[in-house]
Amino acid sequence: MKSFLTLIALWLTCFTSAQQIFTVKDENTREPVPYVNITFSEKTEGTTADENGKFSIPDSNSEEFLVFSAIGYKPLKIKIKEMPSVILLNEMAIELQELVLKKTTYHEKKLGKLITNNINHYFGCRSTPWMIGKKFVLNDNQYDNFFIRKISFLSDSRQQKSVMNIRLMSIDSSGLPGKYIFNKNLVCPVEKGLKHTEIDISQFNVVMPPQGVYVIFEWLIIDENQFTEKRVTDISKPYKTEHITAYNPSIARTLKTNTDYNDARYSRGKWNIGLDDGYTIDAELLITN
16 A cells, blocks of 8 residues: 555656646746746747746756747757746847838728638647748838738637737848837737627727838737647548647638738747748738828
């Protein structure tokens, strides 16, 4: 009996060690940093720090590296085995563009076109905290001191309430997401079912860069978004299924037009242009002067 209890104690110790809880904090204020994107540097899997900056990983003794990405902070790469229980992020200065206002006639423009029917392609999330960037660019003769007013996209959620984070970034010289143009997370509530989801950011007076903007859709791997479903694992054996854990919401994808660009994808701690499969995130941007 004694040996049996010893085995249980050892098992619990190993389990507790493997499921160690970590916290991401601001190096200066020591306040938790919410919704930090955390990915492995050599594979696509990862996780998200919750609203209190907390996260866990299956094996805290791994030799692999994690890459931390958060708005307003410098990226951090650290070996898991050497990771302290509290990870500190350094602030990164964000230069917000200013406009000289002038008297003009009010007008607004829509970039992109939201498609709401005949949608059969969606982008979802399982074990990867994906960040997908959709590029919006003005023609040379269109720019007139615009502000970003509203972001719209077509979403599908299996829960009453789920959330998605949105980041706003400039376009660098290589055509990839560059610097942040807004220094806060735009956490967007998403309702159950197929919905036209909008987020109005007019109160923040975010300036539309002349070269265009990347709207980054970020999936949050948090309990609030998690669901489980049955899926067929082998199409030759439709009776064979397994339970899959995934995270809401899904976002509709639509066929690209001649004015659309390839979406950018963040994976393994860096940005790349996604595969040109003929589809793009179904989203629309409303800008005003």
